[in-house]
Amino acid sequence: MVELRSEEEQLDAVKRWWKENGMSLIAGAVLAAAGVFGWNAWQNYQQGQSEAASMRYQQLVNMTAGNELEDDQLASAREMVVELTDEHGDTLYAELALLLDARLAVQQGDLEGARTALESAAESSRRYVQSLAWLRLARVELADGNPTQAHALLDEPISDALAAQRANVRGDAFAAQGDTDAARDAWETAMEVSQTQDQPLYGVQFKLDDLGAEEATQ
Numbered sequence: 001m002v003e004l005r006s007e008e009e010q011l012d013a014v015k016r017w018w019k020e021n022g023m024s025l026i027a028g029a030v031l032a033a034a035g036v037f038g039w040n041a042w043q044n045y046q047q048g049q050s051e052a053a054s055m056r057y058q059q060l061v062n063m064t065a066g067n068e069l070e071d072d073q074l075a076s077a078r079e080m081v082v083e084l085t086d087e088h089g090d091t092l093y094a095e096l097a098l099l100l101d102a103r104l105a106v107q108q109g110d111l112e113g114a115r116t117a118l119e120s121a122a123e124s125s126r127r128y129v130q131s132l133a134w135l136r137l138a139r140v141e142l143a144d145g146n147p148t149q150a151h152a153l154l155d156e157p158i159s160d161a162l163a164a165q166r167a168n169v170r171g172d173a174f175a176a177q178g179d180t181d182a183a184r185d186a187w188e189t190a191m192e193v194s195q196t197q198d199q200p201l202y203g204v205q206f207k208l209d210d211l212g213a214e215e216a217t218q
Contacts, residue, residue, distance in 0.1 A: 053088035164194040
């Protein structure tokens with residue numbers, strides 16, 4: 001009887017507990033299920049957005065591949081960049097599109113447009129994209145006759161993977177300032193780093209050769 005009574009007491013206790021807490025458990029389970037459903041829906045949405053952005057970016061790359069584009073082609077490509085960044089601004093593809101837009105802007109002679117695109121890309125949370133933007137901004141500043149500003153951009157925490165490219169642009173900035181010794185040192189550093197990282201860097205040796213030829217005629 002003791003065991004039966006104990007079991008009955010346990011059963012009564014369970015019934016009382018369920019009466020007091022059952023609805024809360026059901027509500028919690030419903031909310032948990034809704035949360036899982038919502039998270040899955042959000043994940044599916046994000047994946048869909050990423051895939052759509054990828055397709056648009058590939059279209060953009062295909063459109064701009066090859067030789068120099070005509071004015072109407074450049075305009076169409078840059079409109080596509082605007083659409084991609086407006087609709088998929090939080091994706092990697094939107095940031096890559098901004099980098100590409102800067103190149104298109106330079107082709108159009110629109111240095112201010114290139115600067116605007118690269119400044120937006122430089123706000124990326126992805127360090128490599130950010131580093132590329134800083135490097136290309138430095139080139140834009142050089143093209144616009146601002147070597148001092150180019151140096152300032154090259155002082156940003158650019159990824160070590162781009163160390164050779166940074167040294168190369170640094171040499172260009174020194175050359176623009178007429179400091180041939182510093183330019184030579186920077187270009188030689190660029191060559192050394194590119195060899196260490198096994199990343200071919202085209203054009204630097206030609207600049208060093210030209211510098212040597214100029215000095216030989218002085």
